[in-house]
Amino acid sequence: MAAVYIFIFIFGLALGSFVNVLIYRVPEGKSIIAPPSACPSCGKRLSPLDLIPVVSWLLLMGKCRYCKARISPRYLFVELLTGAAVIGLFLKFGTxxxxxxxxxxxxxxxxxxxxxxxxxxxxxxxxxxxxxxxxxxxxxxxxxxxxxxxxxxxxxxxxxxxxxxxxxxxxxxxxxxxxxxxxxxxxxxxxxxxxxxxxxxxxxxxxxxxxxxxxxxxxxxxxxxxxxxxxxxxxxxxxxxxxxxxxxxxxxxxxxxxxxxxxx
Ligand SMILES: [Zn+2]
Structure with missing residues (x-):
């Protein structure tokens, strides 16, 4: 049973990383699909490893792997918030x-x-x-x-x-x-x-x-x-x-x- 909640939470975190894309690209009128995510500081394209929600931010201690620029903790917060919100919906509505x-x-x-x-x-x-x-x-x-x-x-x-x-x-x-x-x-x-x-x-x-x-x-x-x-x-x-x-x-x-x- 716990496995289901862990799965739903990870699903929520992944959606949270998409929410981050929306937050930064929609107001600038940029496409939300292409180009792939890049570091806002050095412009280096992020590898799939850098895009794992929460884990990658923690492993890199909130810094870009390439230029060491600080990555706002808000990315992490938005992912966790979305994960929590989705868990709340799952508790309420189930599958x-x-x-x-x-x-x-x-x-x-x-x-x-x-x-x-x-x-x-x-x-x-x-x-x-x-x-x-x-x-x-x-x-x-x-x-x-x-x-x-x-x-x-x-x-x-x-x-x-x-x-x-x-x-x-x-x-x-x-x-x-x-x-x-x-x-x-x-x-x-x-x-x-x-x-x-x-x-x-x-x-x-x-x-x-x-x-x-x-x-x-x-x-x-x-x-x-x-x-x-x-x-x-x-x-x-x-x-x-x-x-x-x-x-x-x-x-x-x-x-x-x-x-x-x-x-x-
Ligand atoms: Zn960078």
């Missing part, structure tokens, strides 16, 4: 279509987490890749209604998910623009990001993810102001909080809804 579907989504979301934190952009390419996956999820749910990934829902739930996430956020953005008379009250990237999330989560969990991400972003902003890292005029990217909110809702969403409605 199922839902596991594969959410693993696909989470690869895209982790890449967006770091790209938005670094560059304050949510690349359209990743949103479109997410939507393409969402269309497959929707088709699967229509073909196999008994195995729906949104707790006993209807076929139109993915479309309702787009409304409850992107729709609501767009409404907030429009109101913000009218009130503040600017056109940058809310990043349109965040509105777009909720479209694939909505298709994978259905409308209930998407709404929950939206509330959760707003609360998390609010707490983080408050902490940064208290710690005097930021002042009130600064903004923080919202994308990373949307990603955390969405992942928490994928894993715990229905449990939170059941617990909450039990209180009422």
């Amino acid at each position: 199922s279509f839902a596991f594969l579907a959410f693993t696909y989504l989470i690869v895209i979301l982790i890449a967006i987490f770091f790209i938005d934190a670094d560059h304050r952009i949510i690349p359209d390419e990743l949103v479109i890749a997410g939507l393409a996956g969402g269309v497959i999820v929707m088709a699967y749910n229509i073909l196999f209604p008994g195995q729906m990934i949104y707790g006993g829902g209807k076929w139109w739930l993915p479309l309702a998910g787009i409304l409850s996430g992107s729709g609501l956020l767009l409404l907030v953005a429009i109101i913000g623009m009218l009130v503040y008379r600017t056109d940058d009250a809310m990043g349109m990237g965040d509105v777009k990001l909720f479209a694939p999330i909505g298709m994978f989560l259905g409308w209930q969990l998407t709404l929950e993810a939206l509330f959760l991400s707003i609360i998390l972003a609010g707490i983080a902003s408050l902490l940064l102001i208290i710690l005097r890292k930021k002042n009130k005029k600064d903004t923080i990217p919202f994308g990373p909080f949307i990603v955390i909110g969405a992942y928490l809702c994928i894993i715990l969403g229905w449990d939170i809804i059941k617990w909450y409605t039990g209180l009422l």
Whole structure:
């Protein structure tokens, strides 16, 4: 049994190394397939041995084998984070279509987490890749209604998910623009990001993810102001909080809804 988890974790680490490729190449508009990975410092092509997730970084002590330039520990962190996220999905969904579907989504979301934190952009390419996956999820749910990934829902739930996430956020953005008379009250990237999330989560969990991400972003902003890292005029990217909110809702969403409605 442990062997299965080790296998899934290694699978997650390998996906994590692909996430690293997405994080560094998508914002620069480079192909994610060719050319093969090279050291950003000396440009030397990395051998397959250098590309083994986690192990190669540890063996080389975070330095390039050829020029000894320091390789950011973030590569390692992204691999481990993706591995952990995939294990979490496997614990929740086991061997199922839902596991594969959410693993696909989470690869895209982790890449967006770091790209938005670094560059304050949510690349359209990743949103479109997410939507393409969402269309497959929707088709699967229509073909196999008994195995729906949104707790006993209807076929139109993915479309309702787009409304409850992107729709609501767009409404907030429009109101913000009218009130503040600017056109940058809310990043349109965040509105777009909720479209694939909505298709994978259905409308209930998407709404929950939206509330959760707003609360998390609010707490983080408050902490940064208290710690005097930021002042009130600064903004923080919202994308990373949307990603955390969405992942928490994928894993715990229905449990939170059941617990909450039990209180009422
Ligand atoms: Zn090098």
